[in-house]
Amino acid sequence: MTSRWRWLMRLLLRRIWFRAALFSLSSVVLALLAAFVAPFIPYELSTKIGSDAVDNILGILASSMLAVTTFSLTAMVSAFSAASGTITPRATQLLVEDSTAQNALSTFIGAFLFAIVGICALSTGIYGTSGRVILYAGTILVIAIIVITLLRWIGHLSSFGRVGNTIDRVEKVTHAAIERSGYRVAVAPAGIPPRRGRRPVFTDKIGYSTHIDLIALDKVAARLGCTIDLSIAPGAFVTPNREIAWLDGGNAANDVEIRDAFTFNHHRQFDHDPRLGLVVLSEIASRALSPAVNDPGTSIAVLGSGVRVMAALLDQARTGAKDGKRVRLPEIAIEDLLDDLFRPIARDGAGIVEVAIKLQRSLAEIAGMVPSAYGPLAMRAADALARCQASMTFEADLECVRTVYRAHWTDPKP
Structure with a gap:
């Protein structure tokens, strides 16, 4: 199997409709399986389960699962809208592909279909007394799956679509893209x-x-x-x-x-494009620095994630790219990577002393890990300082930024 087919298969498995269709098909098969297994069930066991037990449970499942599915879908759409409006539209791709949300929605839809198919099959009388035993066991299994999924979904909703969780998602998917892409930095x-x-x-x-x-x-x-x-x-x-x-x-x-x-x-995707991760991180920071949001803490958190991502990219530059035997990948200039991540933050956070100081220290931390990249990093640090000098009106704040800059960038480096 070529790498393209593996990639397409990975994309298919992340589609919400595929997972929902798979769960729904499994539920229908489980509901109809009882009719075929019924002849193998002992008669004594069949008489111990009331004839109306399954009917009542399936009726409750059918009515409740439709409401739970609607609630879950509403929660997901609300998270997508909030991320698009307050974080960045590029981050919604990661929320749509969230496996926990997809499993929850697929499980609830599948349980609803299981109940509907079971009720319809019961009304035709295809199960018989023995078939009801299998359907009853299947119903208990579905209820157990619903309870576990619902508990996980409730816990997941506490962080789903939040800014910190989204930053972690972007960082994680960018690290995965670095491993897959074999970027030459x-x-x-x-x-x-x-x-x-x-x-x-x-x-x-x-x-x-x-x-x-x-x-x-x-x-x-x-x-x-x-x-x-x-x-x-x-x-x-x-x-x-x-x-x-x-x-x-x-x-x-x-x-x-x-x-x-x-x-x-038509659109960039995260799977093999680490630069998209850097761009999205900088967009999250820029949105947080806008006057409407005014959240410097998010930008500082983004800079921490950015340092880890840049360290991974530059570490790959030292270990070598994953070329093919006869295929060589192109080189990506470190200047482009630094501009993707740091320039928007330097521009939008030039007037905020906390962000400016964190930016200077982040650049210095990368330079400490990769001394060979000192030149491009020093240029970005000087550019950020110049932006602060043009934007900051309070001299004491500006002097704090200058002090941090002098501490890291005035001494000659190898």
Whole structure:
């Protein structure tokens, strides 16, 4: 199975309709299974369960599960709207794919269908006395699943869609994207592979690169006996006049196979695009710094997450990218990563002393972990200080920022 199919399967499993359909189908099968297993149930056991016991329980389930499903759907939509309005619209993608919320909604819909199918089947008389025993056991099992799911869902609602929880989600998915993507981070100026004697491959699509099938590209390169240098990484916006790869073999007929290894979409996705995670973190911080929200604490929390993400990205730069055997990934300049995360926060938090100090210290912490990135980080620290000097009106606050800056950026570093 190629990496694209694994990625598509992962996307399918995260779709709420898929999980709801799977739970619903399982519930219908469970409800109808009783009619086929009934002949194997001893008659003595069948007589111990009242004939009306299952009917009453299924009636309660059918009426209550519809109300619980409606409540859960309302809670989810409210969380999506709140995240879009007060955090950032890009974060709603993570809330929609939340497994606990999907399991809760799917379980309640499945239980409702189980009860409806069971009631309909009972009215036709297909179960008989023995079949009611199986249906009764299945009903007890469904009730146990509902109780466990409901308890988890109630506990989950206390943090679902909240700012802190969303920041943690973005950080987690960005770390996962770093592991999957194999980003090449160029701490020094990125080198451009020699292109003389090589030919470019263009795409006929317009959109964002969301996935690159390195396994498929490796097979093409091995068959052609050449190497392929990619010009774009996941998250790049491409047009028909931008090359997506360079290679030193094959002909135009092979370009179709190379183009087919790239997946493009109208919107960026988190799976293989760590830069999207950095952008979303900075958007959360910028929204928190707006006059309408005025929440510097959220921006400070974002900076803490940003330091951890940048440390992971730069650590991968030291350990090496996950190239294919014959496929080389492009280098991403560290300047671009720093601008994705820190520039919006430096701009919007320039007038707030707490945010400005935390920003200077965050940049210094990254420089301490990766001394080779000192130059670009020092430039961003100087830029942030200049913004503070233009925005802060209270001299004492500005002097505090200057003191922190001098403590970390005046001494020469290796």
